[in-house]
Amino acid sequence: MIYTLKRLGLAILVALAVSMLSFTLLHLSGDPASAIAGESATDADIAAIRAFYGFDRPLIVQYADWLFSALRGDFGESYYFQLPVAQLIGDRLSITMTLGICGITFAILTAVPLGVAAAVRPNSMIDRVALFISVMGQAMPSFWFGLVLVVIFSIKFRLLPPSGTDGWQNFVMPTVVLGYYAMPAIMRLTRAGMLDVLSADYVRTARAKGASEMRVMFKHALRNAIIPVVSLSAVQMGFMLGGSIVVESIFALHGAGYLAWESIGRNDLPTVQALILIFALFYIVFTFLSDLLNAWLDPRMRVG
Amino acid sequence: MDNILSVRDLRVDIPLAGGTLHAVRGLNFDLARGETLCIVGESGSGKSLTSLAIMGLLPKMAQRRADKLEFSGIDLSSAKNRQMRSLRGDRISMIFQEPMTSLNPAYTIGDQLTEALLLHRKVGRKAAEARAIELLEKVGITAAASRLEQYPHQLSGGLRQRVMIAMALMAEPDLIIADEPTTALDVTIQAQILRLLVDLQREMNMAMILITHDLGVVARVADKVAIMYAGEVIESGSSKDVFTAPQHPYTRGLLRCIPVPGKTKPGEHLGSIPGIVPSLIGKTQGCAFRGRCDVAIDACAHDIPERASVEGHLYRCVHDNSQTQFSASGEINTTSQSEGRL
Numbered sequence: 001m002i003y004t005l006k007r008l009g010l011a012i013l014v015a016l017a018v019s020m021l022s023f024t025l026l027h028l029s030g031d032p033a034s035a036i037a038g039e040s041a042t043d044a045d046i047a048a049i050r051a052f053y054g055f056d057r058p059l060i061v062q063y064a065d066w067l068f069s070a071l072r073g074d075f076g077e078s079y080y081f082q083l084p085v086a087q088l089i090g091d092r093l094s095i096t097m098t099l100g101i102c103g104i105t106f107a108i109l110t111a112v113p114l115g116v117a118a119a120v121r122p123n124s125m126i127d128r129v130a131l132f133i134s135v136m137g138q139a140m141p142s143f144w145f146g147l148v149l150v151v152i153f154s155i156k157f158r159l160l161p162p163s164g165t166d167g168w169q170n171f172v173m174p175t176v177v178l179g180y181y182a183m184p185a186i187m188r189l190t191r192a193g194m195l196d197v198l199s200a201d202y203v204r205t206a207r208a209k210g211a212s213e214m215r216v217m218f219k220h221a222l223r224n225a226i227i228p229v230v231s232l233s234a235v236q237m238g239f240m241l242g243g244s245i246v247v248e249s250i251f252a253l254h255g256a257g258y259l260a261w262e263s264i265g266r267n268d269l270p271t272v273q274a275l276i277l278i279f280a281l282f283y284i285v286f287t288f289l290s291d292l293l294n295a296w297l298d299p300r301m302r303v304g
Numbered sequence: 305m306d307n308i309l310s311v312r313d314l315r316v317d318i319p320l321a322g323g324t325l326h327a328v329r330g331l332n333f334d335l336a337r338g339e340t341l342c343i344v345g346e347s348g349s350g351k352s353l354t355s356l357a358i359m360g361l362l363p364k365m366a367q368r369r370a371d372k373l374e375f376s377g378i379d380l381s382s383a384k385n386r387q388m389r390s391l392r393g394d395r396i397s398m399i400f401q402e403p404m405t406s407l408n409p410a411y412t413i414g415d416q417l418t419e420a421l422l423l424h425r426k427v428g429r430k431a432a433e434a435r436a437i438e439l440l441e442k443v444g445i446t447a448a449a450s451r452l453e454q455y456p457h458q459l460s461g462g463l464r465q466r467v468m469i470a471m472a473l474m475a476e477p478d479l480i481i482a483d484e485p486t487t488a489l490d491v492t493i494q495a496q497i498l499r500l501l502v503d504l505q506r507e508m509n510m511a512m513i514l515i516t517h518d519l520g521v522v523a524r525v526a527d528k529v530a531i532m533y534a535g536e537v538i539e540s541g542s543s544k545d546v547f548t549a550p551q552h553p554y555t556r557g558l559l560r561c562i563p564v565p566g567k568t569k570p571g572e573h574l575g576s577i578p579g580i581v582p583s584l585i586g587k588t589q590g591c592a593f594r595g596r597c598d599v600a601i602d603a604c605a606h607d608i609p610e611r612a613s614v615e616g617h618l619y620r621c622v623h624d625n626s627q628t629q630f631s632a633s634g635e636i637n638t639t640s641q642s643e644g645r646l
């Protein structure tokens with residue numbers, strides 16, 4: 001319990017730090033007032049806008065103002081869409097989250113069994129196949145892999161829609177592309193962890209008790225081997241939020257990643273800030289969950 | 305007496321890049337219910353591989369062969385995995401050298417103690433836990449019931465080894481193999497744990513193979529002794545015969561450090577004999593001890609006969625050493641009187 005509270009407190013501090021940092025960086029990277037005012041604006045126009053949005057106040061005041069509104073769910077209004085940011089990103093976020101969760105699930109469901117199989121028979125055929133798949137996954141850029149899938153499944157066999165957000169079919173290829181991005185690292189860590197654990201003394205103890213191979217593998221070995229994999233998966237999930245920007249633009253899935261990409265180009269500060277905060281929060285939530293999962297898996301981590 | 309374990313010409317080979325390592329080379333022994341066989345030998349002599357060979361738990365690449373490997377009428381060398389599994393943890397169990405790493409860090413003591421019983425017997429969790437508590441108390445652990453909820457990292461090395469002993473005894477096996485159960489522990493508790501193990505073995509009338517470096521313990525608890533050197537048993541026999549009239553020059557060297565066998569304090573280690581064990585990779589011929597033996601002759605490079613000094617007391621040496629006597633001071637006396645006393 002103390003452990004949980006400590007992790008939670010730490011997570012909140014990290015979230016604050018991330019939002020503060022991103023807020024500062026965005027405001028230092030250019031003058032938001034002139035960006036809103038546009039090319040043809042006069043100095044007087046810019047000054048008026050600066051005063052209207054409060055950009056002339058000290059940065060720390062602006063941040064506090066923004067943060068307290070954000071805590072109430074008010075992220076301000078998008079400069080570009082002239083809509084409340086909260087309303088703008090609601091739907092987009094659910095698309096990205098769906099994609100992210102499907103992606104990491106796909107990655108774990110392929111990487112863990114493959115890693116275990118490779119570790120059980122090192123240097124066997126299955127081990128080499130696993131290695132090949134993981135090398136491919138790392139060598140191949142996501143956009144290229146995405147395009148290959150589109151050519152095969154959308155253009156040649158007409159099985160899956162190449163773009164859009166109409167139904168679950170639209171998520172199949174993006175999930176595979178995004179998941180494949182995270183898969184190699186998870187697989188290799190599973191394999192290394194299993195190899196390590198399978199030669200551990202306690203695995204021999206389990207065999208000496210007459211446990212079956214299945215029981216030895218899954219109850220005794222995997223539980224210990226999977227601990228670093230859980231932390232890695234949380235980190236990969238964070239990378240995938242970034243990766244989803246690319247994937248969403250390939251498949252024209254109008255998710256939060258795509259929106260972030262566009263909003264940066266448009267200098268739409270409220271939108272970008274909100275997205276950064278939300279992405280950071282997600283990342284922190286995943287890390288927090290993975291810490292909790294690990295504490296459940298490994299009693300040695302349960303010390304406050 | 306009926307033998308519970310019978311081993312004839314047990315061999316373990318490990319193929320390595322530089323050739324085959326003949327780690328265990330033709331072991332013979334018999335063990336009856338309630339008997340204790342102590343295997344003694346320096347590091348690398350093949351003691352652990354011998355125990356793992358009986359358990360059927362050798363590393364994957366190791367190859368096991370035996371003319372006979374019979375446990376209570378079951379031929380282990382032809383037994384299927386399934387049958388071996390049903391024996392392990394139920395009728396044969398093993399205590400390992402490393403208590404710090406032999407327990408699974410992710411599960412409670414209770415989970416791990418009850419596992420063997422739940423796997424092999426039709427008992428419920430409650431009954432298995434009751435048995436676990438009973439055994440924890442037997443191995444001298446206080447507040448046994450509350451230990452079930454603890455994890456290995458919360459216990460000291462000595463406690464973990466007690467747990468390992470309790471775990472091996474859960475199903476009241478017929479044979480228990482204890483591979484240097486106290487080597488990794490603090491010297492002050494080594495004797496305690498060993499005594500506990502021996503008491504329980506007697507109480508449950510189990511056969512036991514005890515691998516140890518502690519000759520004081522061997523002298524006190526062994527019924528039979530097998531001295532291993534470079535993968536072979538170079539001398540074996542009843543504890544009394546081997547201790548009072550050691551025949552092999554290596555055994556005599558080992559015992560030289562013990563002034564009065566039987567009264568040596570526990571914790572005493574093997575006497576040191578200068579030299580190193582030869583490589584067992586590839587073909588080996590002759591006596592493996594000849595590089596360190598001070599009575600070696602040319603014939604030692606050829607096949608060595610197995611001799612018996614008295615019934616059941618065997619040794620491998622070109623010399624017929626039963627004519628020479630071993631003295632406490634270490635010299636080999638050429639007296640024909642065999643008093644069986646040092």
Ligand SMILES: Nc1ncnc2c1ncn2[C@@H]1O[C@H](COP(=O)(O)OP(=O)(O)OP(=O)(O)O)[C@@H](O)[C@H]1O
Nearest residue numbers: 318325327345346347348349350351352353354363
């Ligand atoms: N998995 C393995 N791969 C290669 N060689 C091995 C393996 N296991 C054991 N050996 C070798 O086999 C020989 C016998 O090893 P074993 O572990 O049986 O010795 P031991 O008598 O138990 O020694 P110790 O007293 O140190 O425990 C040693 O030379 C060792 O190096």
Ligand code: SF4
Nearest residue numbers: 591594597604621622
């Ligand atoms: S056979 Fe030769 S070398 Fe070996 S112990 Fe006997 S005398 Fe020594």
Ligand SMILES: [Mg+2]
Nearest residue numbers: 351352401483
């Ligand atoms: Mg050993």
